[in-house]
Amino acid sequence: xxxxxxxxxxxxxxxxxxxxxxxxxxxxxxxxxxxxxxxxxxxxxxxxxxxxxxxxxxxxxxxxxxxxxxxxxxxxxxxxxxxxxxxxxxxxxxxxxxxxxxxxxxxxxxxxxxxxxxxxxxxxxxxxxxxxxxxxxxxxxxxxxxxxxxxxxxxxxxxxxxxxxxxxxxxxxxxxxxxxxxxxxxxxxxxxxxxxxxxxxxxxxxxxxxxxxxxxxxxxxxxxxxxxxxxxxxxxxxxxxxxxxxxxxxxxxxxxxxxxxxxxxxxxxxxxxxxxxxxxxxxxxxxxxxxxxxxxxxxxxxxxxxxxxxxxxxxxxxxxxxxxxxxxxxxxxxxxxxxxxxxxxxxxxxxxxxxxx
Ligand SMILES: [Mg+2]
Numbered sequence: 001x002x003x004x005x006x007x008x009x010x011x012x013x014x015x016x017x018x019x020x021x022x023x024x025x026x027x028x029x030x031x032x033x034x035x036x037x038x039x040x041x042x043x044x045x046x047x048x049x050x051x052x053x054x055x056x057x058x059x060x061x062x063x064x065x066x067x068x069x070x071x072x073x074x075x076x077x078x079x080x081x082x083x084x085x086x087x088x089x090x091x092x093x094x095x096x097x098x099x100x101x102x103x104x105x106x107x108x109x110x111x112x113x114x115x116x117x118x119x120x121x122x123x124x125x126x127x128x129x130x131x132x133x134x135x136x137x138x139x140x141x142x143x144x145x146x147x148x149x150x151x152x153x154x155x156x157x158x159x160x161x162x163x164x165x166x167x168x169x170x171x172x173x174x175x176x177x178x179x180x181x182x183x184x185x186x187x188x189x190x191x192x193x194x195x196x197x198x199x200x201x202x203x204x205x206x207x208x209x210x211x212x213x214x215x216x217x218x219x220x221x222x223x224x225x226x227x228x229x230x231x232x233x234x235x236x237x238x239x240x241x242x243x244x245x246x247x248x249x250x251x252x253x254x255x256x257x258x259x260x261x262x263x264x265x266x267x268x269x270x271x272x273x274x275x276x277x278x279x280x281x282x283x284x285x286x287x288x289x290x291x292x293x294x295x296x297x298x299x300x301x302x303x304x305x306x307x308x309x310x311x312x313x314x315x316x317x318x319x320x321x322x323x324x325x326x327x328x329x330x331x332x333x334x335x336x337x338x339x340x341x342x343x344x345x346x347x348x349x350x351x352x353x354x355x356x357x
Contacts, residue, residue, distance in 0.1 A: 001176075002121045003129045004244060006151045006159035007101065007136070009114035010168035013090055014048035017083050019145050028069070028080040030056055033258065035066040035082050041347070042258040049168065051080050090114075093144060100139055104132060109244045117156055119244040126152065126173055133171055154179060157240035161190055179238030184211040191235050193228065210236055253287060254296070255279045256350025262302040264345050266335055270328060276351045277324035284353060291316030293355035295323055297330035299339070300348035307339055316357055327351050 009015065013031040018024045028051035033042025040062045047056040047065070054072045056065045062082075069080035094113045102108055107119035120129040133150040140148050147169040151162025154176035161183070162172040174182055188194050188202055188210055201224065207213050213221070214236050221229030234240065255276045263269065284292065295317075296310040309330045317323065333339040334346065 001124070002119075002154055003123065003126060004153055004156050004159040005105075005118035005120045005129065005133060006153075006156070006163045007116050007118060007133075008149050008151075008163050008167075009094075009097065010147045010149055011046055011048045012094075012114035012146075013046040013085065014051070014083075015146050016090055016093055017086075018048060020089075021083075024081055024083070026050070027078055028054060028056070028072070029083060030062075030065050030069070030080045031083050031085055032065070033062040034084065035062045038063055038066040038070070040066065041260060045085050047080075054080065056080065093146075097140055097144060097146075100143060101136060104136060107244055117159065117244045120152065126175060130171070130173055137169075137171065154238075155240035156242055156244065157192065157235055158183075158238055160192065161186070164190065176238075183236070183238050184209070184214070186210050188213060191232070193232070193235075198225065251356070252296075252352050252354040253280055253284045253289070253292075253356065254298075254350055254352030255283070256298065256348055258300075258348045259346070262345035262347050264335065264343065266331075269331060269335075269346065269349060272349060273327045273331065273351065274324050276349070277327055278320045280351050280353055281318075281320035281323060284356065287356075289356040291318045291357045292323075292353035293317070293357070294353065295326045295330070296352040296354060297327050297334075298348070298350035298352065299331070299334045299346055301340070301344040302347050303344065304347070305344070306348075307334070309333055309339065310354075312355070323351065323353065 014029045017031055018029060029048040030044055030051050031046045032044040034040045042062050044056060044058055044060045044062055044065050046058055054068045056068050065080065073079040090113060098108065098110055098116065101116060101118065105118045105120065106122065108116050110116045120132065123129050123132060129152050133152060137148050137150060140146060149163050149167045149170040151159045151172050153159040153162050153174040158174045158179045162174045165172045187208060189199055202213060218230060218233040221233050225232055257272055257276060293316055294310055294312045296308055298306060298308045300306040311326055311330060
């Protein structure tokens, strides 16, 4: 029998800041870019639950978060506190939490700074899995003074959905025999891999919920979604066979910058890419790596459309100059017609390196 857990730190960045700054206690808190009195650029990284009551969400423009905070203030509610991102601190806290988890669970796959999948099959029963999850929540609360949400299910898909069902500080268990029924009334968006585009495609055919899409045959889903349709057919029925791997390493290191003004000036962007390349290589070394095999350039246009281009090298690379050179080459496609036929101005660039060693 497989039992899989999914653990997710609650409003992670914001919770760390609340923990470390007593004046943030009980206040709506937004971790992200500097709002500059509503004129700031960049986005919200994490909002705590009080700030979410104002409608503030992750990835929202920081100027919009500021506006929502002002709306609340004019109604006599406390305005949000805006706090910058302390990435290094969150990485350290994350590493300590992952260590606490690894002490009790042998197979853990970290999928982001505050999320991991746990293979709990070795415990043999859902009762035992629940006990260890409760223990883990208590330990993390005691050691790091942070709350977590855990979901337990027969596979990764259902474990993740269990986590989403009760947040924050939740613990939800979905057993194999109830998985399919629990999934049916939910929006198709709960299935990983169904993004806004696929959702719209289904909606055009009158399908919004998981149960609507279950009327399609495996062939029908393949016609609609390509090869992935086979996998999706299983997922719609609560089945997911993907394993949980031992994946404790950091998979990528990256830096990005939102410009003060949208731009198409190649000299300016080139200069910023050089700074970012150096910063990425410095962080790579600080995280204990020497080389990377892939470079990824992210570009966000003025309308928030975001595209990436990447290059995989045949040899491991360690120099910031090579990274910068490659980033410039990748950038070219965004300055000419290939990736940017409408010649939209650029709001943000980011460089990431992957396949680290
Ligand atoms: Mg989280």
